[in-house]
Amino acid sequence: MAVSFFDIKRQNDALKKELAAAVSAVVASGRFILGDNVSSFEKEIADYCGAKFGVGVASGTDALHLALRACGVKPGDEVITSPFTFVATAEAIAYCGAKPVFCDIDAKSFNLDPAKIEEKITSKTKAILPVHIYGQACEMDKIMAIAKKHNLAVMEDAAQAIGAEICGKKVCSFGDAAGTSFFPTKNLGCFGDGGMVITNKEKLADELKVLRGHGSRKTYHYDIIGYNSRLDALQAAILRVKLPHLDDFSRARRKNAALYNKLLKDVDQLTLPVELKAGMHVYNQYTIRVKDRDGLFGYLKVKNIGAMVYYPLCLHLQKAFAFLGHKPGDFKESEAAQNEVISLPIYPELNSSEIEEVSSAIKEFYKK
Ligand SMILES: Cc1ncc(COP(=O)(O)O)c(C=O)c1O
Numbered sequence: 001m002a003v004s005f006f007d008i009k010r011q012n013d014a015l016k017k018e019l020a021a022a023v024s025a026v027v028a029s030g031r032f033i034l035g036d037n038v039s040s041f042e043k044e045i046a047d048y049c050g051a052k053f054g055v056g057v058a059s060g061t062d063a064l065h066l067a068l069r070a071c072g073v074k075p076g077d078e079v080i081t082s083p084f085t086f087v088a089t090a091e092a093i094a095y096c097g098a099k100p101v102f103c104d105i106d107a108k109s110f111n112l113d114p115a116k117i118e119e120k121i122t123s124k125t126k127a128i129l130p131v132h133i134y135g136q137a138c139e140m141d142k143i144m145a146i147a148k149k150h151n152l153a154v155m156e157d158a159a160q161a162i163g164a165e166i167c168g169k170k171v172c173s174f175g176d177a178a179g180t181s182f183f184p185t186k187n188l189g190c191f192g193d194g195g196m197v198i199t200n201k202e203k204l205a206d207e208l209k210v211l212r213g214h215g216s217r218k219t220y221h222y223d224i225i226g227y228n229s230r231l232d233a234l235q236a237a238i239l240r241v242k243l244p245h246l247d248d249f250s251r252a253r254r255k256n257a258a259l260y261n262k263l264l265k266d267v268d269q270l271t272l273p274v275e276l277k278a279g280m281h282v283y284n285q286y287t288i289r290v291k292d293r294d295g296l297f298g299y300l301k302v303k304n305i306g307a308m309v310y311y312p313l314c315l316h317l318q319k320a321f322a323f324l325g326h327k328p329g330d331f332k333e334s335e336a337a338q339n340e341v342i343s344l345p346i347y348p349e350l351n352s353s354e355i356e357e358v359s360s361a362i363k364e365f366y367k368k
Pocket of ligand 1: 059060061086088089157180183194195
């Protein structure tokens with residue numbers, strides 16, 4: 001039986017009527033840029049995260065970039081982040097003219113290792129950008145304490161982790177601001193690109209609204225050079241249909257992860273995901289460490305089982321970031337992860353026979 005890595009059609013089919021009604025209402029309104037759907041969704045998502053303000057933007061990448069800009073990150077500044085993440089995290093820093101300063105990850109959680117952050121702080125450090133990778137929150141209590149001690153801003157990259165919790169709070173409610181993504185494969189996905197900055201700071205939210213709309217407060221008057229980066233009304237309407245189901249989606253992802261854990265626990269060649277005790281992982285990805293990763297990946301492919309490698313090359317080793325002067329060996333845990341990780345299908349609508357199929361194929365591979 002083939003198992004696809006991700007199948008958004010199942011979710012959309014289940015919500016077909018509500019989605020169609022939401023799209024029709026936007027078409028009938030004739031209001032496609034900003035408007036009630038965007039402002040209501042901004043409020044709903046901020047409430048969901050336990051924060052005060054949401055500012056809808058065109059993508060998760062823009063959310064991080066604009067939020068860093070609004071926090072005053074500028075050329076010459078340094079921002080500490082993980083090298084084991086999607087490229088957008090470091091791109092957002094570079095777009096501001098600032099320098100991404102990489103810090104190694106913790107082997108168990110794949111997230112920034114708080115114990116290694118302070119040694120990266122210099123007089124130029126302006127912010128820390130922790131990434132809640134795969135849907136598991138970083139140790140935000142430790143990161144916030146370091147930021148406070150050194151007077152640094154904190155920008156959460158919650159693109160993969162909307163709904164995740166740590167220390168009794170949801171991600172996006174800890175730092176000065178957070179950026180999340182509504183890319184279709186994310187836990188809360190729209191029908192294209194979309195993103196949101198979430199913040200408790202009114203002044204920051206206000207500046208972000210100016211930045212996303214060409215730097216304008218008054219029509220055709222421009223205070224600063226801004227961007228065209230707004231969340232579409234159509235996407236907001238779709239996301240408003242999906243948001244009330246997000247906790248159910250997260251529960252289904254967690255249930256799928258628990259079944260994999262049960263089925264794969266005795267396979268010696270695997271290291272299964274480790275959940276932080278103080279947190280709630282929302283499994284945007286179910287990512288394991290394995291022996292002979294490339295062999296397993298090829299085997300699953302032949303069996304028509306979808307799998308992905310997030311990420312096969314750390315950012316400090318990418319050509320685009322060669323100007324930072326890194327070399328192999330600079331971030332040992334991140335490089336070990338790049339060579340060993342594989343992500344299995346985990347989307348909420350995946351059924352137990354499909355999870356059994358994937359697990360059996362993995363067991364077969366290691367018995368050979
Ligand atoms: C960790 C991380 N940060 C940022 C982004 C960027 O989001 P978007 O694709 O919406 O620009 C992504 C998207 O994959 C991501 O996974």
